[in-house]
Amino acid sequence: MKKLSVDDRKVFGLIIAYMIVCGIRYFEHILSVANSCLYILSYRHGFTSRGLVGHIWLWLNDHTPFNLVTYSSEYILCQLLTGILFVFFLAFIYVSLRLMPEDNKRNARYLLVLFSIFSFPMFLTMENFGRIDIFLIMITIACLILIMYEKAEWLIIPLCILAMLIHQGFVFTNVNIILVLLFYKAIMADEKKRKVKYYILFGLTLVTVSVFFLYFEIFKTTLGMDVYNELVALNKQVSPDGNYYKELLQHEILGNDVYEMETKYHIENIEELPLAIVAFMPYILIGISFLKNLFKKAVGIKEKLAYLAVIVGVATLIPEWLLKVDFGRYVYSMAFYYIAIVICLMILEKTDGIVARQLQETKEMIKSKTIMPYLLLVYPAVLMPLRDIAISQTTINILRMLRLQE
Numbered sequence: 001m002k003k004l005s006v007d008d009r010k011v012f013g014l015i016i017a018y019m020i021v022c023g024i025r026y027f028e029h030i031l032s033v034a035n036s037c038l039y040i041l042s043y044r045h046g047f048t049s050r051g052l053v054g055h056i057w058l059w060l061n062d063h064t065p066f067n068l069v070t071y072s073s074e075y076i077l078c079q080l081l082t083g084i085l086f087v088f089f090l091a092f093i094y095v096s097l098r099l100m101p102e103d104n105k106r107n108a109r110y111l112l113v114l115f116s117i118f119s120f121p122m123f124l125t126m127e128n129f130g131r132i133d134i135f136l137i138m139i140t141i142a143c144l145i146l147i148m149y150e151k152a153e154w155l156i157i158p159l160c161i162l163a164m165l166i167h168q169g170f171v172f173t174n175v176n177i178i179l180v181l182l183f184y185k186a187i188m189a190d191e192k193k194r195k196v197k198y199y200i201l202f203g204l205t206l207v208t209v210s211v212f213f214l215y216f217e218i219f220k221t222t223l224g225m226d227v228y229n230e231l232v233a234l235n236k237q238v239s240p241d242g243n244y245y246k247e248l249l250q251h252e253i254l255g256n257d258v259y260e261m262e263t264k265y266h267i268e269n270i271e272e273l274p275l276a277i278v279a280f281m282p283y284i285l286i287g288i289s290f291l292k293n294l295f296k297k298a299v300g301i302k303e304k305l306a307y308l309a310v311i312v313g314v315a316t317l318i319p320e321w322l323l324k325v326d327f328g329r330y331v332y333s334m335a336f337y338y339i340a341i342v343i344c345l346m347i348l349e350k351t352d353g354i355v356a357r358q359l360q361e362t363k364e365m366i367k368s369k370t371i372m373p374y375l376l377l378v379y380p381a382v383l384m385p386l387r388d389i390a391i392s393q394t395t396i397n398i399l400r401m402l403r404l405q406e
Helices: 006-026 033-035 052-063 071-099 100-121 133-149 152-165 175-187 192-219 225-238 246-254 261-281 281-297 300-323 327-348 354-369 393-405
Strands: none
Touching: 006 071, 006 100, 033 071, 033 246, 052 152, 052 261, 071 100, 071 133, 071 225, 071 327, 100 192, 100 327, 100 354, 133 152, 133 175, 133 300, 133 327, 152 175, 175 192, 175 300, 175 327, 246 261, 261 281, 261 327, 261 393, 281 300, 281 354, 300 327, 327 354
16 A cells, blocks of 8 residues: 655645644533533443443443542543544545545545545534544544455444444434445445445444344333433533533433424524525535536446435435434534545545546536635635534524624
């Protein structure tokens, strides 16, 4: 495997510099009540969802001389985890540059810069600092690296089980890119043995995450008020202001439907979404054009199915958009999916693949219709950071200004 070129090293250094700037600019130095709650859920009272991380944390609290069930301990842990997440982001970028065919590298660098602009600010704000999503993204990146290297890919199954034990929402927000790439490799394989291998990997991964999801959402038992009150007390103990995360605890411990409790957030989503669509419209239009032409380039049923899966894979997020309120997280999940899957496909297809050719054509189209095309590369930085319920800090600021004028 070749070393990074001079241009690769320049881009990688620029991305590291941007990462440092993000840490200075966007880090809000607070762990929210909601995110602190995720480290006190455990399996002590039953095999409940989202319990793995908290179970390990509470086990360490019991078996070390340190008091870890405090706000300051969780805050330090989340700082460490954020640093590890950034290492995973850099690892994905580095591996992508090393494995990328030379003819595809120039366009791949643009995509990796775009990936960095979305990713590094995401988990520094109060809403997302320490959020359990960071584990899911690290696991997803690990799976993508295994797929790109085509080494030890059987590890994808235990990694996905691990992700489901951390948060069953993985089935909607993250596993899509893994499943689509496995399906793509299965359907596009020429050798029968290779085809069978990837269909088995795809099938086992799909079945595994589905079984865990069904258990945690449908078949798990509620734990009762005694456990609820115990966890309320623990959440108050580790929160920054002595409060607790009512919605999460009622859903996970008592099994309550919290849709109506989140009505005010649904209203905020409805108000902000049109502004966010307008703000991201250039990328929506470019993305639609890219995907439409990508599908047109596919020849035969096999290729059509493969690229159709690439296009619609992000549809796993639809239940989240309809039933939940964390629109900022879902926008990030969509950006992660499409940017990362294009990068992975450019590596898997080698030189002169359909994806690489369509990306080049899309770039030429942008250059022919835009006076300053490079602005499209840096414009997303204006919309950062993405939040959780709020999509973009910029659009939420505009919404607040409009409210004041009413």
